Amino acid sequence: MDLPTFLIQCLNSLQYGLLLFLVASGLTLIFGIMGVINLAHGSFYMVGAYMAYALAPVVAATFGGGFFATLAVGLVLAVLLGYVLEWAFFSFLYEREHLQQVLMTYGLILVFEELRSLIVGDDVYGVKPPDLLAGTLPLGEVMTYPVYRLFISGVCLALALGMWFVFTRTRLGMMIRAGSANREMVQSLGIDIQFLYRVVFAAGMAVAVLAGMVAAPVSSVYPGMGNQVLIICFVVVVIGGIGSIRGALLAALLIGVVDTFGKVIFPQAAGVLVYVLMALILLWKPSGLFKAG
Amino acid sequence: MTTFLSPKLAFVLACLAALAVYPLAAGSYGVDLVTKIMVYAIFALSLELLVGSTGLVCFGHAAFFGIGAYAAVLGSPEADAASLAVLLPLAVGAAALYALFMGALSLRTQGVYFIMVTLAFAQMAYYIVHDTPLGGGTDGIYLNVKPVLGSWLDLSGSGAIYYFTLACLVAVFGFLGLLLRSRFGRALAGIKANEQRMRATGFATYPYKLAAFVVSGAIAGLAGFLFAVKDGYVNPEMMAWHLSGAVLIMIILGGLGHLRGALIGAFVFALLQEFFKSEAVFGGFAKHWHLGLGLTIIASVALLPRGLVGLPAQWRQRLVGRPSAQRAAPGAAFDEEAGDGR
Numbered sequence: 001m002d003l004p005t006f007l008i009q010c011l012n013s014l015q016y017g018l019l020l021f022l023v024a025s026g027l028t029l030i031f032g033i034m035g036v037i038n039l040a041h042g043s044f045y046m047v048g049a050y051m052a053y054a055l056a057p058v059v060a061a062t063f064g065g066g067f068f069a070t071l072a073v074g075l076v077l078a079v080l081l082g083y084v085l086e087w088a089f090f091s092f093l094y095e096r097e098h099l100q101q102v103l104m105t106y107g108l109i110l111v112f113e114e115l116r117s118l119i120v121g122d123d124v125y126g127v128k129p130p131d132l133l134a135g136t137l138p139l140g141e142v143m144t145y146p147v148y149r150l151f152i153s154g155v156c157l158a159l160a161l162g163m164w165f166v167f168t169r170t171r172l173g174m175m176i177r178a179g180s181a182n183r184e185m186v187q188s189l190g191i192d193i194q195f196l197y198r199v200v201f202a203a204g205m206a207v208a209v210l211a212g213m214v215a216a217p218v219s220s221v222y223p224g225m226g227n228q229v230l231i232i233c234f235v236v237v238v239i240g241g242i243g244s245i246r247g248a249l250l251a252a253l254l255i256g257v258v259d260t261f262g263k264v265i266f267p268q269a270a271g272v273l274v275y276v277l278m279a280l281i282l283l284w285k286p287s288g289l290f291k292a293g
Numbered sequence: 294m295t296t297f298l299s300p301k302l303a304f305v306l307a308c309l310a311a312l313a314v315y316p317l318a319a320g321s322y323g324v325d326l327v328t329k330i331m332v333y334a335i336f337a338l339s340l341e342l343l344v345g346s347t348g349l350v351c352f353g354h355a356a357f358f359g360i361g362a363y364a365a366v367l368g369s370p371e372a373d374a375a376s377l378a379v380l381l382p383l384a385v386g387a388a389a390l391y392a393l394f395m396g397a398l399s400l401r402t403q404g405v406y407f408i409m410v411t412l413a414f415a416q417m418a419y420y421i422v423h424d425t426p427l428g429g430g431t432d433g434i435y436l437n438v439k440p441v442l443g444s445w446l447d448l449s450g451s452g453a454i455y456y457f458t459l460a461c462l463v464a465v466f467g468f469l470g471l472l473l474r475s476r477f478g479r480a481l482a483g484i485k486a487n488e489q490r491m492r493a494t495g496f497a498t499y500p501y502k503l504a505a506f507v508v509s510g511a512i513a514g515l516a517g518f519l520f521a522v523k524d525g526y527v528n529p530e531m532m533a534w535h536l537s538g539a540v541l542i543m544i545i546l547g548g549l550g551h552l553r554g555a556l557i558g559a560f561v562f563a564l565l566q567e568f569f570k571s572e573a574v575f576g577g578f579a580k581h582w583h584l585g586l587g588l589t590i591i592a593s594v595a596l597l598p599r600g601l602v603g604l605p606a607q608w609r610q611r612l613v614g615r616p617s618a619q620r621a622a623p624g625a626a627f628d629e630e631a632g633d634g635r
Contacts, residue, residue: 037405089591096598099350103545104594106538110587118581231534238409272420275413279398282410286402
């Protein structure tokens, strides 16, 4: 492997890892704070990707269009949808067993997948990156790297920083962290925990939808894309330690590197490498790299 | 334990009797469908031993199913019938061996981490058959000649495989029923209720859990073996996580902590699938059968906190207005988490 190829693979693994982080961070938040195993999280990612495809013409007709306007509209819709979903399907699940939540969210996956098929159809679609970011950067003498992939990494990094700031530096973050530690205590201090959970859920969903939307131009949009992401995100969450944002970031980057370089160096064994990594890490540290906190 | 023929046992016996006479009334499609469902029921029972009775949520159970199936096909000669007496133990043994390996390592972790490690080991098995020529890659392989047992049992007919599967189902159900009543089974129930306390009482819980894991894997291997013999074909999708998820859904839907739950769950899940897929009922909409299935599952979570098995108790409670007195089913694990009034 020569230097430019190596560099490109590094950038690819960084971009893939950061994207995984974006999806997984919502999963780890919802799990760590609300204690809900949300299998439907992959569907949120899919919803995002399909929004990037299906909303673009609608937004173009009403607001004059543009990729960023679509992103903004999609985000608003995602927050609203997350808020409603939490109210309708999750608010009565917190005191039930985890496995009941698994059953419920499995049902949601099926529903989302079929609604997608009814509304948009089963074809594979491409989404064009915005003109502003459609160019490429030269890398070495012959290789180039698409600007849009750098943009994805940038968005993910900005969000990671934003989340870190909200969690550690704001009052809202403090309440959320307190709520994950002791639900009853926070409630008796006069904080509306129900509302707090709804906010966390809506935020987690919005982040997954955003990830789907920014990923759509790179990965294209196809049925079943959510399930593929879901399992790998669970791997990220578990390796990083459930509920830990920092752990999710590290684990996502690690998996990005292992998967991307695995596909180049051992193409026959690429699929299995990630799982071998997870098994090894969990046998070494049975509760992930970082304990939640 | 109540009288010998409790309502629950009577229910199970009635179901099995109905299954025994079913082929007399049904066409070949029905027989094939019910054979498939019975295989799933055996598979669900094996997982119930882990999830419902021991409290270990395994999300990689399809690996054992697939290994049993692949062992059945790879262990058969190319153009000759294999002996059932060799092939069946081979398939079950192969699954048990992988369960021993997977269990020994993954039982070091707990809770959600355990769920994910079992998934990881199952995915490893999946990618090994998916990406190597060993099992025909993504295309899968065919079982050309069905196994026989001497001259008096030939599993090539649909009737023969139906009754053989039914016999296996009865044997597995009976075996697990006895196992859960034994000292070993009570220890598993204790581990589910409070592992720490079991350890404090002087039980080394790890060997118990490992033994349960291996037994469960072996039974899942049996189910896989039956599936391969029934269809005469195996492919890597039999090890995919979708199947691990589906079987988990079956036992949760049926109701955890009861062997009956696994039986009911497997039948209801498979029949719901058939119902929503049927074009006779839904016409062109039948291709969107996931929607109906998904909505039914969501409704069942909302309305049936204890699964289908808990339904009679729920009704009784509604009629009488108080929690039913007789809650713990014979042979069922402790039912503390699924308490009333929540």
